[in-house]
Amino acid sequence: MNMLPAVEVSQTPEEKFREYLASRPKPQRFTNQQRDMVQYIFSKHNHFDADELIDEMKRENFQVSRPTVYRTLKKLVDAGLLRKINLGKRTVYEHDYGYAQHDHLYCDQCGSMIEFQESRLDELIRDVCQDQQFQLGGHSFIIRGTCADCNRARMTKRRLDLV
Amino acid sequence: MNMLPAVEVSQTPEEKFREYLASRPKPQRFTNQQRDMVQYIFSKHNHFDADELIDEMKRENFQVSRPTVYRTLKKLVDAGLLRKINLGKRTVYEHDYGYAQHDHLYCDQCGSMIEFQESRLDELIRDVCQDQQFQLGGHSFIIRGTCADCNRARMTKRRLDLV
DNA sequence: ATTCTTGCAAAGCCTTTGCAACTGC
DNA sequence: GCAGTTGCAAAGGCTTTGCAAGAAT
Numbered sequence: 233m234n235m236l237p238a239v240e241v242s243q244t245p246e247e248k249f250r251e252y253l254a255s256r257p258k259p260q261r262f263t264n265q266q267r268d269m270v271q272y273i274f275s276k277h278n279h280f281d282a283d284e285l286i287d288e289m290k291r292e293n294f295q296v297s298r299p300t301v302y303r304t305l306k307k308l309v310d311a312g313l314l315r316k317i318n319l320g321k322r323t324v325y326e327h328d329y330g331y332a333q334h335d336h337l338y339c340d341q342c343g344s345m346i347e348f349q350e351s352r353l354d355e356l357i358r359d360v361c362q363d364q365q366f367q368l369g370g371h372s373f374i375i376r377g378t379c380a381d382c383n384r385a386r387m388t389k390r391r392l393d394l395v
Numbered sequence: 396m397n398m399l400p401a402v403e404v405s406q407t408p409e410e411k412f413r414e415y416l417a418s419r420p421k422p423q424r425f426t427n428q429q430r431d432m433v434q435y436i437f438s439k440h441n442h443f444d445a446d447e448l449i450d451e452m453k454r455e456n457f458q459v460s461r462p463t464v465y466r467t468l469k470k471l472v473d474a475g476l477l478r479k480i481n482l483g484k485r486t487v488y489e490h491d492y493g494y495a496q497h498d499h500l501y502c503d504q505c506g507s508m509i510e511f512q513e514s515r516l517d518e519l520i521r522d523v524c525q526d527q528q529f530q531l532g533g534h535s536f537i538i539r540g541t542c543a544d545c546n547r548a549r550m551t552k553r554r555l556d557l558v
Numbered sequence: 559a560t561t562c563t564t565g566c567a568a569a570g571c572c573t574t575t576g577c578a579a580c581t582g583c
Numbered sequence: 584g585c586a587g588t589t590g591c592a593a594a595g596g597c598t599t600t601g602c603a604a605g606a607a608t
Binding site: 262 | 597598600607
């Protein structure tokens, strides 16, 4: 995955999450499983779905249960630590906190997600909202197709097929 | 819904669908239920999900079964008559054939979808794909937020609450 | 102590599928 | 008549929930 610039943050993800929990109308508790999840998720920068997270964490002997993972992921999204991306077939999560605003190219062949930044997009979104008197909440933007690697693989295969 | 320019098409949706069916590796059949669905769907221009379509068609005494609706919707998407839009909570379909390329603003409050066209978006997409040597397949772009109507309603409510 | 979180099993929701009866071509 | 379509019931995949036991504050 090509890396985008990190963003300066003054709190660790865990601190930010605790702050979020504490600031709820009904203060919520910070549990061991939640701590493990936050630490695990922010120890690597990648896109993952609920199942992958559960499998990987179990493989590393963390104690995680499916319902709790779903419940915690929802809180992490609310807290602004994660962003949820709906891919149609799959729903994946990625870091939101401490990471630059960006969008994705999604490869239909290999499933990889390539991140990109485009300042023109923000401008465009602002203009459209202005036009329609629409109060912007957010956006989802995914460009689908075939990534460079898969394209190369295809080309090669096609060449071989012709022989 | 604000209307975008229609596009010139030489075939009716039904004709186009029959052509698609006939051109399959294993030619497929055009049935009464499929005809009803195509006619019903293209008799109005709106966004709908599978359930809404079934309910409405049943209400008008068309005979439709859930599995067949799903099977036919898939074919209509393949045939290029419909476009499938994943809204996270809901999956909706809209006319693709005979209708200008566009994207959507989605109101979180009332669920309405406002269509818009932005030529700058195509340019941007082309540039990003160029950069990444990515072969474009398509894109999904949804701007979320609160539409003008809902915003007005909220304003009014807020004013009333203050009295 | 109180109140929130957990984990199991079960339910929900939307979508797909196996299969026998049916129907377009 | 053959091959594809239909509709029922059932299964699937992912996500959520009721509730009793357990943990955080």
